[in-house]
Amino acid sequence: MNLRLAGVTKRYGAGAAVDGLDLTFASGKTTALLGPSGCGKSTVLRLLVALVTPDAGQVEADGRPLPAHDIEALRRRIGYVIQDGGLFPHLTAAGNVTLMARHLGWDAARIAARLEELRALTRFPADGLTRYPNELSGGQVQRVAIMRGLLLDPEVLLLDEPLSALDPLVRAELRDDLRAIFRSLGKTVIIVTHDVGEAAHLADVVVLMRDGRVVQQGPMATLAATPADPFVAAFLATGNGVPAVTEPQR
Amino acid sequence: MTDARAAIVALACLSACTSSGGGPRVTVASKAFTESVILGEVAAALARGAGADVEHRRQLGGTEIVFRALETGAVDVYPEYTGTLTLEILRAEMTGTSGGRTLADVLTAHGLRATRALGFHNNYGIAMTEARAAALGIRRISDLRAHPELRVVLSNEVMSRADGWPGLRAAYALPQAARGMDHDLAYRAIAGGAADVTDVYTTDAEIRAHGLRVLDDDRRFFAAYEALFVYRADLATRAPAVVAAIARLEGRVDNAAMIALNARAKLDHVPESEVAADFLTTHIGGAVTPAARERVLATIAARATEHTAMVALSLLAAIAVAVPLGIVAARRPRLGRVVVGVAGLLQTVPSLALLVLLIPVVGIGSPPAVAALFLYGLLPIVRNTHAGLVGIPESLRVSARALGLPSAARLRLVELPLAMPTIVAGIKTSAVIAVGTATVGALVGAGGFGQPILTGIRLNDFGLILQGALPAAAMAVGLESLLAAVERRVVPRGLRPPAA
Numbered sequence: 001m002n003l004r005l006a007g008v009t010k011r012y013g014a015g016a017a018v019d020g021l022d023l024t025f026a027s028g029k030t031t032a033l034l035g036p037s038g039c040g041k042s043t044v045l046r047l048l049v050a051l052v053t054p055d056a057g058q059v060e061a062d063g064r065p066l067p068a069h070d071i072e073a074l075r076r077r078i079g080y081v082i083q084d085g086g087l088f089p090h091l092t093a094a095g096n097v098t099l100m101a102r103h104l105g106w107d108a109a110r111i112a113a114r115l116e117e118l119r120a121l122t123r124f125p126a127d128g129l130t131r132y133p134n135e136l137s138g139g140q141v142q143r144v145a146i147m148r149g150l151l152l153d154p155e156v157l158l159l160d161e162p163l164s165a166l167d168p169l170v171r172a173e174l175r176d177d178l179r180a181i182f183r184s185l186g187k188t189v190i191i192v193t194h195d196v197g198e199a200a201h202l203a204d205v206v207v208l209m210r211d212g213r214v215v216q217q218g219p220m221a222t223l224a225a226t227p228a229d230p231f232v233a234a235f236l237a238t239g240n241g242v243p244a245v246t247e248p249q250r
Numbered sequence: 251m252t253d254a255r256a257a258i259v260a261l262a263c264l265s266a267c268t269s270s271g272g273g274p275r276v277t278v279a280s281k282a283f284t285e286s287v288i289l290g291e292v293a294a295a296l297a298r299g300a301g302a303d304v305e306h307r308r309q310l311g312g313t314e315i316v317f318r319a320l321e322t323g324a325v326d327v328y329p330e331y332t333g334t335l336t337l338e339i340l341r342a343e344m345t346g347t348s349g350g351r352t353l354a355d356v357l358t359a360h361g362l363r364a365t366r367a368l369g370f371h372n373n374y375g376i377a378m379t380e381a382r383a384a385a386l387g388i389r390r391i392s393d394l395r396a397h398p399e400l401r402v403v404l405s406n407e408v409m410s411r412a413d414g415w416p417g418l419r420a421a422y423a424l425p426q427a428a429r430g431m432d433h434d435l436a437y438r439a440i441a442g443g444a445a446d447v448t449d450v451y452t453t454d455a456e457i458r459a460h461g462l463r464v465l466d467d468d469r470r471f472f473a474a475y476e477a478l479f480v481y482r483a484d485l486a487t488r489a490p491a492v493v494a495a496i497a498r499l500e501g502r503v504d505n506a507a508m509i510a511l512n513a514r515a516k517l518d519h520v521p522e523s524e525v526a527a528d529f530l531t532t533h534i535g536g537a538v539t540p541a542a543r544e545r546v547l548a549t550i551a552a553r554a555t556e557h558t559a560m561v562a563l564s565l566l567a568a569i570a571v572a573v574p575l576g577i578v579a580a581r582r583p584r585l586g587r588v589v590v591g592v593a594g595l596l597q598t599v600p601s602l603a604l605l606v607l608l609i610p611v612v613g614i615g616s617p618p619a620v621a622a623l624f625l626y627g628l629l630p631i632v633r634n635t636h637a638g639l640v641g642i643p644e645s646l647r648v649s650a651r652a653l654g655l656p657s658a659a660r661l662r663l664v665e666l667p668l669a670m671p672t673i674v675a676g677i678k679t680s681a682v683i684a685v686g687t688a689t690v691g692a693l694v695g696a697g698g699f700g701q702p703i704l705t706g707i708r709l710n711d712f713g714l715i716l717q718g719a720l721p722a723a724a725m726a727v728g729l730e731s732l733l734a735a736v737e738r739r740v741v742p743r744g745l746r747p748p749a750a
Contacts, residue, residue, distance in 0.1 A: 049652055075654035086649030090667040090742035099663060100653050132744030148653070 001077060001155040001188060002027055003048055007057035009212075010043055017043040019212035020057070025156075030182050030189040032203030034196065036235070040212040041192045042083070045158045048190070049080050076100070079149030080158045084165055085141040087133040087148075093140075094129040097147040118147040121184070123177055139170040146181070156188040163198060175201055196236055208232055273301040274489040279316050279328040279614075282309040282693070282704055284516050285372065285453060285508065289329035291526035293479060293496050296534075297327075300491040307614060308522075309704050311693020313339060314606045315614070319694075321360055324613040326485050327496065330364075331372055333475035337413070361483050366500040367476040370508040374408060374472045375452040376418075377462040382446055390468040391422055394447065398425035403445035405433035413473065414449075421471045434710060453505055455513035477503070498534055507533070516709055546717075549702075554721060556616065556697035561684045561729070564620045568627030568680055573673065575628070576635020577661065586636055593629040601626075601690045609694065619691030619698075626687055627680040634676025638669025671745055674737045681733060685726040689718065699725075 005023040009016055018040040025031050033041035046052045047059050050071045058065045061074060087096050094115055101111045119126065122143040133141060142162050149157055162178065163171045179202050182189050193199050199206050200220040207217040216228040227233040276297045280290030287308055294306040307325060310316045317339050319325040336344050336353055343356045357364055376391050378400075383389070386397060394400060408414035409430035418424070426447070431439065439445040441460045450457055452464055479496055486493050511529055514520045575593075579586030599607075601622060608618035642665055650664045666673075692700030699718040706714030 046648075051648060051651060072654040072656055075652060080652040082645055082649055082652065084645060086645045086652075088646060088649070088664055088668070089744045090664075090670075091744065100655070103655060103659055103663065132742075134744060152654075 002060075002062055003156065003188070003190075004060040004063075005044065005047065005057065006060060008047060008054045008059060009056040010040075010047060010052060011055050016040075016212045018047070021212065021214065023207065023214065023217075025188060025190055026205065027188050028186055029204040030191065030202055031205045031207060032199035033190065033192045033207050033209060034194070034199045034235075035209035035215075036194060039209040041209050042160050043212075045080065045160055045190065045192060048156075048158060049075050049078055076152050077154050078156045078158060079152070079154040081142075081145045081149045081160065081162060083160045085133075085145035087136075087141055087144055089133050092130050092132055093124070093136065093144045096133070096144055097129075097151055099148070100151055114151065115147075118150055121150070121181060122147050137170070138166050139174050142166070142174060143177075146178075150185075154187070156190070157182075157185075159189070159191045161192055161194070163193070163195070178202060196238055208235065210235075273303050274492070275305070276302040276485070276489055276492050277305050277307060277324065277326050279307040279310055279319060279325040279695070281313065281316055281328070282311055282708055284455075284522070284708055285512050286329055287522045287708075288511050288515055288525055288529075289368075289477070289479075291522045292499065292530060293327060293329065295523075295526055295530055296495040296498065297489070297492040300489070300495040302489055302492045307695040309692070309701075309708065310614065310695050311602060311605070311690070311704075315602075315609060315694055318606055318609045319614045320362065320480060320482065322610050322613065323482065324609065324615075326489075327479055327481035327492075329368075329477060330480045331475035331477055332367070333373070333473040335364075335480070337473055357480065358483070362480055363483050363486065364481070365479045365497050367478050368499050368503045369477075369501045370453055370503050370505040371474055371476045372451050372453045372508075373467075373475050374414070375450045375464045375467065376447060377440075377450045377457065377464045378447050379440060380461045380463045383463040383465070388465065389463075390466040391418075391471070392468050393465070394424055394426065395422060400426055400446040401444075402426045402428040402447045403436045403439050404428045404430055404449045405436055406430045407433075408449045418471055421469055453508040453512055455509060455516045458509055458513055459517050477508075502533060519709070519711070550717065550721065553697060553699050553701055553718070554725075556691075556701075557685075557688055557699045557722065557725065560616055560619055560623060560688045560691055560696060560698055561681070561725075564623030564627055564688075565677070565681055565684055567620075567624045568631055568684075569677060571624075572628045572631035572676075572680075573635050576632045576673075577639065579632065579636040580639035590629075590633055590636060593632045596625045597629045599625075601687060602693065605690070605694050614694045616691065616696040618694050619688065619696035623684045623687055623691075627684055630676040630679035630683070631673070632676075634672045634679075635669065638672030639665055641672070642668050667742060668745070671737075671741050674733070674741060678730065678733045678737075681729050682726050685722060685729060689722055 003025045005018075005021050008018055008021045010018050021040075021044070023044070033044055035041050043052065047054060050059070050066050060066070066074060087093075088099070091099065097118060098111050098115055101114065106114075115129070118124075119129065124140065124143045124147065128136060128140055133144075136144065146159070146162070149159075159178075163175055166174060175198060182202065191198075191202060204219065205217060206220045206223055208215045208223065210231060216223055216232050223232060224236055227236065278290050278294045278297060280286040290306050290308060294304045297304045307319075310319065313334060316325065316328050317330075320328060332353065335357075340353070340356050343359070344351060344353070354364065376394075378388060386393075388394065388397070404415055409428065415428050419428075436445070436448045437456045437460060440448045440462070450462065450464060456462070457464060479499070481493065481496070507529075511525055514525045515522050572593075575589050579589040604622045604625065605618050608621050612618050612621055646664065646668065647660075650660045655663065688696075688698050689700030689703055691698045692704045699722040701718065702714045703718035706712065706716075706718065
């Protein structure tokens with residue numbers, strides 16, 4: 001699926017979260033939306049699954065604007081992992097992952113098989129499947145959220161700061177696993193991060209944003225070698241030293 | 251009758267309505283004091299003797315309720331007092347612009363009639379102990395003027411009514427100051443020598459029991475409260491024999507007779523039905539079959555069944571209505587404020603007033619009680635359903651939408667389960683309120699544990715009060731633990747605090 005933002009502006013109150021944004025996400029590539037807190041990168045993800053609607057411009061999937069009705073069908077083709085995972089506390093890990101399958105009436109064998117596939121892919125412990133979210137570690141929560149996002153084998157996977165709330169060791173381990181998962185699936189992946197190192201490690205293409213606009217995009221090496229302006233150079237120089245400030249949920 | 255009303259009646263009638271073939275159905279009612287209950291039993295026995303299929307709705311909770319029930323046809327006949335009719339219920343019409351209308355005229359306008367006076371009058375009166383009155387030579391109320399040292403203790407009602415102490419004091423220019431207290435406590439005060447003068451109803455059994463002298467109302471201050479029966483005009487055509495039988499009491503019950511009857515029931519603890527039957531055989535004549543006496547255990551079981559049915563019906567109905575209302579309220583905030591506001595308003599209506607308002611709609615017995623409990627049960631459930639849904643974190647709502655779940659599925663699979671602990675807490679609150687409030691159902695003849703409480707208060711019988719209060723308390727506790735068990739079933743483990 002090709003996803004595109006064409007001249008999209010979205011305002012919250014006085015300021016614009018994204019401001020006349022033109023962006024195309026290449027199919028089969030991993031794109032990192034990189035930038036400081038409040039630069040509008042999470043809003044881009046919400047625009048792509050129509051959780052927010054643009055004030056100006058339009059969002060397109062495969063060259064057509066997002067439908068006004070039956071947005072559910074589109075959302076099932078896009079896996080979206082929100083910040084902190086957004087697991088439902090009343091369901092076990094397995095219950096969270098397979099919720100949509102049960103809603104769609106899959107038979108038990110198909111559900112079990114898909115659950116096992118995802119569990120192996122995300123290297124999630126088998127005995128964790130029956131636990132509730134409040135009994136899981138932060139890294140496990142993210143793995144369950146990713147399993148849930150991948151359940152229906154979507155064409156696109158969106159991840160919002162999947163690593164930001166984790167402590168360093170868990171973070172490094174999950175980061176490596178994410179890269180392996182992205183490589184093995186070959187899907188279009190869009191990951192939001194404020195961490196330059198993560199973006200460099202995971203993404204084919206980096207989109208550096210500031211104040212709701214794109215400052216520069218391209219492979220990380222290109223940005224590093226030929227920064228478009230002093231902000232790019234300064235931001236890339238922060239490396240891993242940026243404190244893990246998370247963007248507030250809208 | 252609307253469908254909804256028919257359904258409520260049908261449900262609530264499960265235990266209450268029994269029909270037997272034969273004569274016309276006649277419903278006798280009485281108010282929640284012993285004299286009224288005795289007269290109700292007398293009328294019921296006479297009607298039964300005249301071939302009617304009689305039901306006696308005993309000790310309904312007050313004039314408003316009984317008169318409303320009579321007007322709407324839920325009751326056919328009950329004992330009343332002229333003063334109550336002309337000075338309270340029908341005051342506006344009696345003194346209106348038309349002027350000069352007789353009580354009979356006004357009653358006819360309501361589709362009602364009255365018998366002639368039964369012979370006794372239950373006025374307010376002023377009394378002292380016989381010994382003290384004799385020692386001071388006091389026979390008339392005006393004699394009190396010469397004894398400013400006398401301590402006057404009055405029932406609270408008389409203290410405040412314009413036609414009570416303030417008017418009396420002015421009419422007789424009495425020098426004493428009065429203190430107000432509960433009517434029964436006032437009797438104890440005067441019997442124990444802590445007071446000298448008190449108010450009485452002139453047929454109170456205590457007049458004889460405490461050896462009181464009722465002082466002559468020589469300035470005719472107190473209005474006449476002559477006893478009679480009021481009945482629906484259609485009863486005369488539907489069951490003329492019943493009307494004729496009850497009319498046999500006209501002029502046959504004097505004050506001494508009524509005091510004696512009250513004393514047997516209230517002081518000797520003889521059941522009212524027996525008191526009534528004995529009176530009829532000795533004074534009126536004719537064979538009387540007293541109603542069968544109930545055994546205590548069977549009575550408690552019947553009360554428990556009535557109480558449980560009231561609580562269960564009203565609670566289930568409240569859940570069925572309040573949860574959807576709460577959902578609507580959560581999804582449409584502006585409508586939600588209205589819904590929660592209206593439910594809150596209902597909560598503030600006093601139960602007795604609510605019951606009176608419901609009688610024209612659903613009659614008497616358990617239907618108005620169930621309807622009132624239902625209305626009171628709405629607020630906690632609506633409010634908690636609303637709060638539970640609104641309190642779901644935004645991130646979880648976003649997650650559910652992002653998965654591609656349609657609105658109805660989000661509600662069923664995510665939002666309601668997450669709100670469940672709060673919803674169940676609201677249901678628990680409603681259940682406990684219902685068990686307690688169901689005791690007022692006895693005021694409209696719904697039975698339940700309120701029945702023995704009401705009788706116990708009326709007869710000053712502490713054991714009888716406990717017979718109602720203890721099972722009601724036990725039921726509240728039992729229901730709590732039952733609902734706690736339900737809660738463990740319906741609240742997912744992930745929403746409970748993790749095990750220590």
